[in-house]
Structures are given as structure tokens and as C-alpha cells.
Amino acid sequence: MGQARAAGSSKGADQADASAVASEGIARVRRRYAGALALVTGGAGFVGAHVCRALHRADLRVLAVDSMITGSRRNVGDLLRAPGFELVEEDVVDHLDVPDDIEVVLHLASPASPVDYLRHPIHTLKVGSIGTLHALGVAKATGARFLLTSTSEVYGDPQVHPQPETYLGNVDPTGPRGVYDEAKRFAEAMTYAYQRDHEVDVRVARIFNTYGPGMRADDGRLVPTLIGQALRGEALTIHGDGHQTRSFCYIDDLVDGLLRLLVADRQAPCNLGSDVEVTVLDVADRIRHLVGRDVEVVHVPAGEGDPRRRRPDLTVARTVLGWEPTVDLDEGLARTVSWARERLGRG
Numbered sequence: 592m593g594q595a596r597a598a599g600s601s602k603g604a605d606q607a608d609a610s611a612v613a614s615e616g617i618a619r620v621r622r623r624y625a626g627a628l629a630l631v632t633g634g635a636g637f638v639g640a641h642v643c644r645a646l647h648r649a650d651l652r653v654l655a656v657d658s659m660i661t662g663s664r665r666n667v668g669d670l671l672r673a674p675g676f677e678l679v680e681e682d683v684v685d686h687l688d689v690p691d692d693i694e695v696v697l698h699l700a701s702p703a704s705p706v707d708y709l710r711h712p713i714h715t716l717k718v719g720s721i722g723t724l725h726a727l728g729v730a731k732a733t734g735a736r737f738l739l740t741s742t743s744e745v746y747g748d749p750q751v752h753p754q755p756e757t758y759l760g761n762v763d764p765t766g767p768r769g770v771y772d773e774a775k776r777f778a779e780a781m782t783y784a785y786q787r788d789h790e791v792d793v794r795v796a797r798i799f800n801t802y803g804p805g806m807r808a809d810d811g812r813l814v815p816t817l818i819g820q821a822l823r824g825e826a827l828t829i830h831g832d833g834h835q836t837r838s839f840c841y842i843d844d845l846v847d848g849l850l851r852l853l854v855a856d857r858q859a860p861c862n863l864g865s866d867v868e869v870t871v872l873d874v875a876d877r878i879r880h881l882v883g884r885d886v887e888v889v890h891v892p893a894g895e896g897d898p899r900r901r902r903p904d905l906t907v908a909r910t911v912l913g914w915e916p917t918v919d920l921d922e923g924l925a926r927t928v929s930w931a932r933e934r935l936g937r938g
Contacts, residue, residue, distance in 0.1 A: 629651045632696075638699055746758055800839050830890075
């Protein structure tokens with residue numbers, strides 16, 4: 592790997608953000624992989640940083656690779672001088688020159704919010720295709736287990752509700768959101784091609800809406816946008832009528848699910864997310880209450896291709912992983928508001 596080991600620790604303005612990850616996934620990974628070297632692409636992103644932290648707590652050595660297009664060194668500030676952790680600024684689209692003793696590859700690299708993948712549409716497609724090819728190549732060469740973080744977006748604007756892993760989706764490949772949806776669908780296809788042709792040991796997580804400490808203020812997704820607006824005393828911006836629904840999973844729960852999937856005996860896709868469905872307006876009301884500001888709600892046109900409903904069927908996660916979310920929406924939002932308030936320095 593390149594020699595650019597990250598130096599200079601900030602105490603991790605985000606260290607306090609990462610409340611303790613649920614311990615069961617960490618315990619399972621520790622039993623299977625303690626001392627092993629894990630490669631995490633996108634390791635300085637929102638989810639990636641939390642995953643790196645959890646793997647490090649599970650006593651793995653962690654090599655994080657990130658292009659820093661949407662990631663930040665600050666996200667892993669508490670790990671930069673930790674023994675057994677290395678951060679390298681490198682784009683998975685270009686190449687992956689890594690050690691040959693890697694035992695686990697977690698491929699998380701990709702712009703994930705509409706703001707990011709609409710700003711970088713071609714790069715998003717390249718990460719899902721070329722980047723996935725490079726990450727799978729590492730797994731093939733080293734014999735490592737490979738975990739792909741896919742997305743609920745592979746279901747598009749679903750016509751089946753809730754969405755089981757067997758649902759094939761309703762995706763518009765030519766619309767603006769198609770660059771992300773199809774990048775992830777291609778990444779899944781590539782992953783299973785490597786499984787069939789090269790016997791790579793694969794895992795695929797389809798992640799639904801996730802939130803929590805560590806999200807960028809300009810991320811563009813609903814929760815950080817509304818929290819930032821409320822803390823600044825601004826009107827809350829709702830796209831469309833606000834009656835569209837989502838299911839929001841707190842980051843600690845998601846990471847626990849990812850770690851359980853990593854060591855589970857399942858190669859087919861697995862949904863990870865909350866199956867508690869709420870409207871966007873309900874989320875806005877909860878955030879207004881938590882922040883304590885009676886700001887108005889302003890409606891703007893809905894984004895093109897924005898799905899009306901989204902909720903996972905968690906039967907597989909419950910039966911195979913023994914997993915389901917434990918942090919309810921009010922508690923998760925309260926933790927996230929507290930973290931954001933501290934970062935903004937607002938009382």
C-alpha cells in the first residue's frame with residue numbers, strides 16, 4: 592500500500608459521537624477474526640468510520656482506504672494514532688495496492704446521498720463498477736471474505752411492500768438517481784459473478800436509511816439537513832408533501848448488523864435497517880421537539896424518482912443473524928441532535 596500513513600491525531604471531534612456499538616457483532620467478529628487484517632474501502636466515510644471503529648474494538652488490524660471525495664480524516668480522528676489502524680488516501684477506481692495477508696474485505700466506498708451522487712454521477716458509477724472489481728480482485732488474490740454494502744435503492748420505487756430480498760425492484764436506469772441505483776445493482780452482479788466463477792466468499796448487505804453522529808451537515812439527507820436547519824432556527828425544508836415514508840436505522844444498530852452478517856453463514860443478500868415506518872413530516876416534528884424550536888416547515892418540489900415508501904422485510908436478519916434494531920427513533924434522534932448541537936456550539 593502507499594506509504595501515506597495518516598499522522599497527527601485530532602482527538603476525534605467525532606470520537607464522542609460514536610456511542611458504544613452493540614457488543615454482540617463485535618464479539619462474534621472477535622471470535623472469528625481477532626488479529627486479522629481487514630481492508631475497509633470508504634473507511635473515512637460516515638458508515639465506514641463507524642465500521643472501522645467497531646472492527647478495531649474487535650481486535651482486528653484495520654487498513655482504511657478512502658478517496659476523501661465524501662469522507663474525512665476527522666471521522667476517524669480517534670483512530671489515527673491507534674495501534675493497528677492505518678488510513679490511506681487512495682481511490683478504489685484507480686487501483687488497490689494492498690498487503691497480501693488481508694483476511695476480510697469490506698467494500699463500503701461510494702457516494703451515498705443524492706447530493707453527493709448527483710454531484711459525482713460518473714464517479715459513482717465507476718466506484719460501483721471498477722471500484723468493486725478492484726476490491727473483489729483483492730479478495731480473490733488473498734482468499735479474503737468479501738462484504739459489499741449495497742443499498743435499499745436496488746429496489747427503486749418499490750411496488751412490493753415491505754421489500755424482501757427476493758424482490759427484484761422497480762428502478763429507472765435513465766433517471767438522475769439511476770447512477771447510484773444501477774451502480775449498486777452492478778456491484779451486486781459483479782460480486783455474485785466472482786462468487787460463482789472464482790469461489791470468492793461473499794456477503795451482501797442491503798442498507799436502508801441510516802442516521803446518527805458523524806453525518807456531514809451538508810450531506811443532503813433528511814436527518815442531518817433538518818437537524819442543522821432546526822439548530823440554526825431556519826425553516827425545515829420538506830421535499831414533496833411530506834407524507835412519503837421512510838424507515839430510519841441508528842448507526843450503531845447498522846454496524847452491529849454488518850458485523851453479524853460478516854461472520855454469518857449466508858451469501859445471499861440481507862436487508863439491514865429499521866422496519867418502523869414513519870412519514871417525513873413526523874421526523875420533522877420530532878426534530879423540532881428535540882431542538883426546542885418552533886420553526887416552520889416549508890415544502891419544496893419532490894426530487895425526481897424519489898420513492899413514496901421504503902421499508903425492509905427483516906425476516907432474514909432476524910432468523911439468520913439474530914438481529915434487529917434496538918435504538919428507537921426518538922432515542923437515536925436525541926443522540927444525534929446532542930452530537931450536532933455540540934459540534935455547532937449551540938446551547
